Amino acid sequence: MIRLPRGTQDILPGDSEKWQYVEAQFIDLCRRFNYQEIRTPIFEHTELFQRGVGDTTDIVQKEMYTFNDRGDRSLTLRPESTASVVRAFVQNKLYGSANQPQKLFYNGPMFRYERPQQGRMRQFVQLGVEALGSKDPAIDAEVITLAMTFYQSLGLTSLKLVINSLGDKESREHHRKALVEHFNPHREELCADCQMRLDQNPLRVLDCKKDHDHPAMKSAPKILDYLTEEAKDYFDELKQYLDASHIKYDVDSNLVRGLDYYNHTAFEIMSDAPGFGAITTLSGGGRYNGLVEDLDGPETPGIGFALSVERLLMALEKEGITLPVNQGLDVYVVSLGEKAAIPAYRLTQELRQNGLKVDKDYLNRKMKAQFKDADRNQAQFVVILGDEEVENQQATVKEMETGAQEKVQFDKLVQYIQTKR
Structure with a gap:
């Protein structure tokens, strides 16, 4: 792997x-x-x-x-x-x-x-x-x-x-000179990087992670005194x-x-x-x-x-802060039977095109398993389409929090969901 x-x-x-x-x-x-x-x-x-x-x-x-x-x-x-x-x-x-x-x-x-x-x-x-x-x-x-x-x-x-x-520039030049004079007597006690920095950029010695506890660090000249x-x-x-x-x-x-x-x-x-x-x-x-x-x-x-x-x-x-991230779906479309497959797919796309967060089953699961998937996805609504719904051009809409169900015409579905959210 x-x-x-x-x-x-x-x-x-x-x-x-x-x-x-x-x-x-x-x-x-x-x-x-x-x-x-x-x-x-x-x-x-x-x-x-x-x-x-x-x-x-x-x-x-x-x-x-x-x-x-x-x-x-x-x-x-x-x-x-x-x-x-x-x-x-x-x-x-x-x-x-x-x-x-x-x-x-x-x-x-x-x-x-x-x-x-x-x-x-x-x-x-x-x-x-x-x-x-x-x-x-x-x-x-x-x-x-x-x-x-x-x-x-x-x-x-x-x-x-x-x-x-x-x-x-003038402040740093004076401070640089003071740093070199301060650290030079301790040069051999410093790490190899700091010995090089002392020649190239003495200010960087103060930022060293290896030598930060060296006594010379605590008494080093302060830039604020040279401004x-x-x-x-x-x-x-x-x-x-x-x-x-x-x-x-x-x-x-x-x-x-x-x-x-x-x-x-x-x-x-x-x-x-x-x-x-x-x-x-x-x-x-x-x-x-x-x-x-x-x-x-x-x-x-x-x-x-x-x-x-x-x-x-x-x-x-x-700090125990939970971000207000909404991971749930607005709608989960449950499809039952062959007749409902295409209408369910069409309604899914229509709901998405109107700004809703929507998903549906793609594993040909039974109704109970599809509802479990809707729960896992924290869906606010489930839209159910079976043979009867296709025949009548009406979807069964279930609000998951309350369990309330209502029949809604296909052409009114988007408006219904948007109003209820």
Whole structure:
């Protein structure tokens, strides 16, 4: 028997409806915030992620699914969507659109070669937004508000928002120098990755999973102590906008995120639900001024976030939240005898064409078995057709909850069901 690859999953009926529900809720919320959908390829040229995500990140160094195609071009299954969205923004000259900033959302599978664990897969689905073209901290607050509103609209209450500023270029240069001076005496005590990061991107040392308990981490210089006046003002304005929206947050100066392109605002939303597990992050994002230029576009600021659907569903489960997913049928058509077969099929299609959720028997089962199938499918009504019903052009309609039955003319059936629902 061929099994699915490690780190992937089959989403079966019964669960897929939950995915459809949260995706539909996200799309509706993005519409209300005036974000429009963008769809990018599942694979891109490898160079896009090397330049866009960063050569020093674990994603690029260890986690990408990369292969050469028949033309010997190096391609990579997308590990995240921001680089792809920015590439599309540049290639399609969306910066020239009269509609600015460009406010975009996406929904799709991502791929990273990680150690599979609960809520973390090698193929996973992300919902996310990107807002390109504005330096206003108000849009940072809007992006964070959209993410928080989405979780809260689904009923989650055990949420924790953590924010930080990674500063502007000058802030980061001063902080970088301080980090190198701080960690250099401990270089040999750090993991091989951190020793390399200390030369390439010292800020990434603070995000190390192996060395996070090292004493030097606790006393490391904080980026907030090196912010320029401009960067401080930006961060203060962001907090004022969040306060105005009554959104609670904690400031964590060690929050750096795992991608090289972030600057100024960085944030994560976590679950405090009991039993959620060691990895509490539900979503994260931040500002990436400079990324568009790195991908050969004009100077364009941007901010966005991505959330994991898998981890969202875990959080809902841990908080005991049941999504209002209706899996039942409106109508189940029971057919008895050869004369009823074609009329039953015709009525089934007619009911469906009028917006009703309908099914019928396709296994030639007896009446009792068909009614059991209607029960399994949580049908609200059963429409019964036998020889007599065909003869009189009347269906017997049974309301399953009350047991009430009524004869209804075929040409009145759609109206009758729609009125009774």
